Amino acid sequence: MIIPHSRILPRAMLGSNLLPLVIAVNVYLASLAILGGLALVSATGQWSAELDQLVTVQVPPEAGVGREAVVKSVLGVLRDHPAVAQARPLDAAEMEALLRPWLGQSAVIRELPLPQLIDVAMRPEGDLDSLRKRLEAEFPGVEIDDHRLWRDQMQDISLAARLICWSLVSMISLAAVAVIIFATRATLESQNELVALLHLIGAKNSFVAGEFQKHFLGIGIIGVLIGLVPVGLTIASVLYLTGNDPAPWMGRLSLGLFDYLLALTPPLTAALITMLTARFTVLRALADLD
Amino acid sequence: MIRVKNVSLQYADGPEVLSNISFTLAAGSFHFLTGRCGAGKSSLLRMLYLGHRPSRGHMEMFGRDIFQLEAFELPEIRRRVGVVFQDFRLVSHLNVFENVALPLAIEGRPEQDYTRNVEELLDWVGLGDKLHQYPELLSGGEQQQVAIARAVVASPQLLLADEPTGSVDAEIGERLLGLLIELNRQGATLLIATHDTGLLERHRHHAGELQLEEGGRLRQLPPVRAKTSE
Numbered sequence: 001m002i003i004p005h006s007r008i009l010p011r012a013m014l015g016s017n018l019l020p021l022v023i024a025v026n027v028y029l030a031s032l033a034i035l036g037g038l039a040l041v042s043a044t045g046q047w048s049a050e051l052d053q054l055v056t057v058q059v060p061p062e063a064g065v066g067r068e069a070v071v072k073s074v075l076g077v078l079r080d081h082p083a084v085a086q087a088r089p090l091d092a093a094e095m096e097a098l099l100r101p102w103l104g105q106s107a108v109i110r111e112l113p114l115p116q117l118i119d120v121a122m123r124p125e126g127d128l129d130s131l132r133k134r135l136e137a138e139f140p141g142v143e144i145d146d147h148r149l150w151r152d153q154m155q156d157i158s159l160a161a162r163l164i165c166w167s168l169v170s171m172i173s174l175a176a177v178a179v180i181i182f183a184t185r186a187t188l189e190s191q192n193e194l195v196a197l198l199h200l201i202g203a204k205n206s207f208v209a210g211e212f213q214k215h216f217l218g219i220g221i222i223g224v225l226i227g228l229v230p231v232g233l234t235i236a237s238v239l240y241l242t243g244n245d246p247a248p249w250m251g252r253l254s255l256g257l258f259d260y261l262l263a264l265t266p267p268l269t270a271a272l273i274t275m276l277t278a279r280f281t282v283l284r285a286l287a288d289l290d
Numbered sequence: 291m292i293r294v295k296n297v298s299l300q301y302a303d304g305p306e307v308l309s310n311i312s313f314t315l316a317a318g319s320f321h322f323l324t325g326r327c328g329a330g331k332s333s334l335l336r337m338l339y340l341g342h343r344p345s346r347g348h349m350e351m352f353g354r355d356i357f358q359l360e361a362f363e364l365p366e367i368r369r370r371v372g373v374v375f376q377d378f379r380l381v382s383h384l385n386v387f388e389n390v391a392l393p394l395a396i397e398g399r400p401e402q403d404y405t406r407n408v409e410e411l412l413d414w415v416g417l418g419d420k421l422h423q424y425p426e427l428l429s430g431g432e433q434q435q436v437a438i439a440r441a442v443v444a445s446p447q448l449l450l451a452d453e454p455t456g457s458v459d460a461e462i463g464e465r466l467l468g469l470l471i472e473l474n475r476q477g478a479t480l481l482i483a484t485h486d487t488g489l490l491e492r493h494r495h496h497a498g499e500l501q502l503e504e505g506g507r508l509r510q511l512p513p514v515r516a517k518t519s520e
Binding site: 007008010011193194197198200201202203204207287 | 339340341361362365366367368369370371373379381383384388392393395396398401440
């Protein structure tokens with residue numbers, strides 16, 4: 001790939017400053033922020049979508065010796081109700097598995113007065129309120145948990161993840177623009193004799209700005225190419241980790257092609273931002289010459 | 291072509307460097323600009339290449355009133371003026387060819403359009419074998435030749451030279467002056483700022499004189515006709 005360069009500004013400057021490295025770091029950080037944000041949004045979205053269709057019915061332990069019959073009746077009502085797609089009671093092993101993270105492999109679990117939990121998968125347009133009213137009317141003490149609290153928390157986390165992600169990208173972009181303005185002014189300062197000469201022999205401001213624009217586009221492209229290396233390595237690592245025997249939480253961090261393309265936005269726009277920032281900085285400085 | 295009437299020039303809030311000066315440079319004319327050091331010769335040249343606009347008066351260049359020009363119109367007027375700066379102002383990171391081609395490059399023309407013209411011009415000034423050398427490797431006279439080539443490459447209508455022979459020996463000075471006079475014969479209006487009285491004496495039979503005096507005033511003198519021997 002040919003790196004654009006100015007015919008008039010010293011070519012040696014192209015690689016002799018640290019700006020490409022600064023752009024590379026910014027590109028990497030911005031891509032990382034977008035990838036992280038997208039993964040969190042994707043995970044919370046999946047959790048939320050799963051919870052949307054699930055409710056849990058609890059038959060309290062107070063039902064005593066007749067609880068088996070109560071559970072059976074509740075299951076009958078659930079399976080006949082038009083809003084319910086599927087209803088399944090959790091067995092003792094599943095209950096133990098749920099409590100194991102808190103109580104460990106203790107035999108105490110089996111002796112605890114636990115409620116009987118029934119997993120209920122709702123139909124997409126199922127009327128939860130009518131189901132709740134019917135169960136409450138026929139089985140006092142039976143509770144329906146629609147996970148609203150969890151769902152609300154997931155939505156809050158998702159919104160927070162988005163906000164943090166875009167704040168990070170904005171801050172990183174702002175920092176990059178500030179550095180580029182500083183570098184452009186420094187270059188302009190170092191080349192002030194050349195700029196003054198061009199001005200006096202009749203160069204239009206747009207020509208001078210165009211030369212700086214080409215120069216900084218070259219720097220931007222070099223920075224992007226450097227930054228793409230860690231971005232690519234990170235994406236490859238995420239793909240590897242999520243593709244080969246992922247951990248349960250990692251399985252949720254699934255990203256689509258569009259997400260990876262979005263993560264490539266910073267590299268693609270960084271060179272453009274560098275070029276345009278340089279152009280406007282130079283035009284503004286040259287406007288004072290006449 | 292150039293009409294300056296009752297023009298004054300000052301920098302910021304400083305005193306007037308040029309005060310109420312008037313002169314006319316006809317198309318194709320040749321003038322020397324003289325005056326003691328600090329009299330304002332460089333300031334007058336700077337005013338003519340639009341490096342600094344006059345503070346008051348009337349100034350017309352190529353039929354345009356300078357005071358009426360918008361900023362975006364100035365580059366077009368500047369491109370009609372070729373300048374040989376006293377300190378050459380060659381660009382150290384550009385080679386001889388690139389330095390001379392600069393006025394053509396700023397017009398956005400592709401290099402292949404003017405390569406041959408620039409090479410021929412450098413041949414003409416005697417630097418045809420140094421196209422790819424950088425200024426720091428050239429002698430003072432060669433640098434001056436490059437500066438002259440750059441000033442004329444875009445065929446300017448007005449050619450300004452600030453002490454073009456000041457930093458070279460007499461022989462090279464005469465050769466450089468010969469180049470400028472040749473360009474004047476080809477139609478360019480020529481104004482040379484100098485304090486070299488010998489140079490002035492040798493050429494005043496065909497060159498007028500703008501004489502800067504104390505207080506930033508100016509007198510315009512016509513060429514002095516050579517006396518015929520009896």
